[in-house]
Amino acid sequence: MLIARIARTGGGRRGQRGVTLIELMLALLVLAVLLTLGVPSFQAWLQNSQIRTATDAMMNGLQIARTEAVRRNTIVYFALESGSNWTVMQFNPKQVLQERRGDEGSQTAVIDSGGRTMVSFSPIGAPMSTNPEDGSLPIATIDVKSAVTVEAVRPLRIVISPSGAVRMCDPDPNLPAGDPRRCMI
Numbered sequence: 001m002l003i004a005r006i007a008r009t010g011g012g013r014r015g016q017r018g019v020t021l022i023e024l025m026l027a028l029l030v031l032a033v034l035l036t037l038g039v040p041s042f043q044a045w046l047q048n049s050q051i052r053t054a055t056d057a058m059m060n061g062l063q064i065a066r067t068e069a070v071r072r073n074t075i076v077y078f079a080l081e082s083g084s085n086w087t088v089m090q091f092n093p094k095q096v097l098q099e100r101r102g103d104e105g106s107q108t109a110v111i112d113s114g115g116r117t118m119v120s121f122s123p124i125g126a127p128m129s130t131n132p133e134d135g136s137l138p139i140a141t142i143d144v145k146s147a148v149t150v151e152a153v154r155p156l157r158i159v160i161s162p163s164g165a166v167r168m169c170d171p172d173p174n175l176p177a178g179d180p181r182r183c184m185i
Contacts, residue, residue, distance in 0.1 A: 044152040047108060054084040054106035055144045055156045055168055061086045062119070062158070062166045064098055069121035075132060077120040080139070084109045091120065091132060112143040125164045143171065157183050 019027075062078050065088045069076040075091035084102035089095065102109065119138040120128040127138050142158040157171045169183035176182070 040151065043148070043150045047146040047148055047150050047153045050106045050108050051144050051146055051154070051156055053104075054102065054109035054111070055142075055158060057100050057104070057106065058084065058086060058111075058142060058144070059158055059166055059168055061088055061098065061100060062160065064088050065119070066121045066125045066164050066166070068097055069123055070125045073123045075120050075122060075128070077118050077131065077133065078139075079118040080111060080113055080142070081117075084111050084144070108147045110145045110147050112145070113139045114141065116140070119160060121164060126162065127160055127164055159183060 058080075065076045065078040068088065068090070072090065076097065077089055077091060079087045079089065081087065082102075084106050085100065087099040088097045090097060116137055116139045118131050118133065118136070119140075120131045120133070122128050129138070130136065131138055138160075140160055143155060144157070145155040146153045155171060157169050159167050159169060161167070170179075170181040171183050
């Protein structure tokens with residue numbers, strides 16, 4: 001009976017609890033390697049996510065402006081403000097229909113609309129050739145990039161066609177000609 005008890009307990013020694021210093025050091029080393037490899041790709045994912053959030057929000061604003069122009073049978077415009085802030089307003093009588101602040105998930109997004117700040121949609125949903133508010137040329141494209149320089153960050157572009165259709169695309173000139181993500185301008 002004594003022999004059976006010794007066999008069950010590992011030769012009379014109690015089982016070891018906890019981890020050794022070597023095991024702890026190895027675990028920390030593995031964690032450090034994983035973090036070193038993972039942080040850059042996480043940063044790229046975060047920046048791409050903020051670019052996509054800003055682009056989606058602006059596309060939604062443009063589509064709301066166009067839809068409201070048709071629904072209300074009046075001129076409605078989409079105005080870009082500082083950062084990725086925007087406002088959709090009815091022209092006459094002036095009324096804010098919707099607005100978005102850029103700090104809602106896209107703090108590092110950089111917007112480039114070629115110096116143009118608004119696009120007005122006519123009652124038939126097409127962009128007007130000049131903005132009735134100030135006579136300026138309307139926005140035709142909006143490029144969304146990241147303020148943070150990280151490898152593998154993909155900028156996006158919004159294109160507003162002469163008919164009023166709003167499309168998101170990838171401005172990378174290296175995409176193949178038949179790729180549906182490619183911008184066709």
